[in-house]
Amino acid sequence: MTYDAIIIGxxxxxxxxxxxxxxGGYRILVVDRTRFPSDTISTHIVWQPGxxxxxxxxxxxxxxALEAPPISTIEFDLGPFSLAGVPPPSGPAENAYAPRRTLLDSMLANAAATAGADIRDGFTVDGIIFDGDRVAGIRGHGESGVVLIEHANIVIGADGVHSILARTIGAHEYNVHPPLTCWYYSYWSGVRNDRIRFFSREGRAFGCIPTNGGLVCIPVIWPHDRFAEVKRDIERHYLSSLDLAPDFKKEVLAGKREERxxxxxxxxxxFRSPYGRGWALVGDAGYHKDPILAQGISDAFRDASLLATALDDVFSGRSLWGPALGGYEAARNSAVAATYEMNTQFAALAPPAPDMRALMAALRGNQRDTNQFIGTITGTFPVAEFFAPENVQRILTKRTQKSQPGAA
Ligand SMILES: Cc1cc2nc3c(=O)[nH]c(=O)nc-3n(C[C@H](O)[C@H](O)[C@H](O)COP(=O)(O)OP(=O)(O)OC[C@H]3O[C@@H](n4cnc5c(N)ncnc54)[C@H](O)[C@@H]3O)c2cc1C
Structure with missing residues (x-):
């Protein structure tokens, strides 16, 4: 049988x-080499748009029902002061959640199965099948080792950074930045879990993210070139990083580390060009960025929606392949352009530039604009609008007026 689409991942x-x-009524096969439920490297945040x-x-x-706590308040600790706020909602979604990936990913796979997709986990794709220069299917094996070939009108790589489809096709990469950070995280009990906290320090960042079972996920982030050194003694480097926020460290040490x-x-x-003859890429396979602003899951949902709409247009004859998939790539890129640059700046772990420092300082005591700043991180306030020179000037002026003697 020829599927309408085979999805790897x-x-x-x-x-x-x-x-x-x-x-939409299409015949879909989804394969994944992992058996679910299964964890993956993640700090789990699903922002309001997701x-x-x-x-x-x-x-x-x-x-x-996954029982991760709803999170409305985000606190951004810059050292000398912190900014806490509630970002604007995204439509009906007022809260973020950070469910363990064992739960979230299984929930989605079950939803796909309920919709009628064939889900084959424990199946590894070893090769891509071509018909001339057109992708026509996959070759792979299940846990028995028996090699199977499956055919489809389109093969979709949702297979992450190391995508076998992107590698086989040689998908073009653009707007590339070298890796900037490295991460270690674990799960702790007994730590305050009523908000997501980010701590930004020169050369370091860390966070505190409430997840299932009353635990918080605490990641520490270093510059990428420190990975080998950190890996040699993870616990020492992890805990000594928290010295940069002594009160938080005290709080963490009063709790208990529950996992490795x-x-x-x-x-x-x-960015990778996400389509060609008989193939498309979605999620991390097509666009990957440092997870410092926790955009990956929400981005994956948006791109899944854009790609499914484009394919439905093609399959139903409303649009030709080139314009439909070109529209998918353009919509993805324009949705993330400003955030990708902001993400890269955060991931540099550099001290904020003087104008950024002035802006952050001016936000103190200005709850409305603080909420909007936090919305640029959660994806619920446009980055370009917040950092527009006239908006920044307005915030700085407001601060100056407030600090004038006699100001109300
Ligand atoms: C340290 C860290 C923290 C993060 N924290 C967050 C966060 O808090 N919030 C957030 O939104 N994002 C976060 N992210 C990013 C997020 O995890 C990813 O963006 C997201 O998992 C991408 O999903 P995906 O489905 O595209 O790919 P993946 O999650 O990578 O899934 C790809 C799947 O493809 C399967 N696969 C691959 N190759 C094959 C093959 N040959 N055959 C069969 N199956 C195959 C794999 O088994 C895997 O299950 C974080 C990332 C990192 C590294």
């Missing part, structure tokens, strides 16, 4: 794309 990008296409997608897909109640450390330094920053 059944996590947030692959399962969401499969669910949407299967709901939550809004889940609600729109009818999965809002299932998300809540997880880490990675394989954090490229790229």
């Amino acid at each position: 059944s996590r947030v990008a692959g399962a969401a794309t499969a669910m949407l296409l299967a709901r 939550v809004a997608r889940l609600i729109g897909w009818g999965l809002g109640e299932q998300l809540i 450390f997880y880490g990675t330094a394989h954090i490229p920053n790229y």
Whole structure:
């Protein structure tokens, strides 16, 4: 049988794309070498735009049933002071959530199966099948080792950074930045979990993210070139980093580390051309950035939606392949252009430039604009609008007027 689409990878990008296409009545096969439920490297944050997608897909109640706490307040600790606020909502989604990936990814795979997609986990794709210069299917093996070939009108790589499809095709990469950071994180009990906290220091960042079971996920982030050194003694480097926020360190040490450390330094920053003859890429396979602003899951949901719409247009004859998939790439790129640059600046772990420092200082005591600044991180306030020179000037002027003697 020839499927309408075969999707390699059944996590947030692959399962969401499969669910949407299967709901459209298409015959979809999803394969993943992992057996689910399965964890993956992640600090789990799904910002409001990602939550809004889940609600729109009818999965809002299932998300809540995963029992990760709803999070409305985000605190951004810069050392001398911190900015805390509640970002604008994204449609119906007022809260962020950070469910463990064992739960979230299975929820999505189940939704794809419920929609009618064939899900084959424990199946590794070893090769891509071509018909001339057109991708026509996959070759792979299940746990028995038996080699299978499956055919489809389109093969979609939702197979992450190391995508076998992107590698085989030689997908063009652009707007590439070298890896900037490396990460280690673990899960702690007994630490305050009523908000997401980010700590930004020169050469270091760390966070505190409430997840399931009353635990918080605490990642520490170093410049990329320190990975080998940190890896030699993770616990020492991890805990000594927290010296940069002594009160937070006290709080953490009063709690208990419940799991081992997880880490990675394989954090490229790229866009890949996400389509060609018989193939498309979605999620990290097509666009990857440092996770410092936790955009990956929400981006994957948006791109799943854009790709499924483009493919539906093609399959149903409303659009030709080139314009439909070109539109997918353009929409993805314009949605993330400003955030990608901001993300790269944050991931440099450099001290804020003087104008940025002045802006952050001016936000103190200005709750409305602080909420909007936090919205640039959560994806619920446009980056370009917040950092527009006239908006920045307005915030700085407001601060100056406030600090004038006699000001109300
Ligand atoms: C340290 C860290 C922290 C992060 N924290 C956050 C966060 O808090 N919030 C957020 O939004 N994002 C976060 N991210 C990013 C987020 O995890 C990714 O953007 C997201 O997982 C991408 O999903 P995906 O479905 O595109 O790919 P992946 O999650 O990489 O899934 C790809 C799947 O493809 C399968 N696969 C690959 N090759 C094959 C093959 N040959 N055959 C069969 N199957 C295959 C894999 O088994 C895997 O299951 C973080 C990333 C890192 C590294």
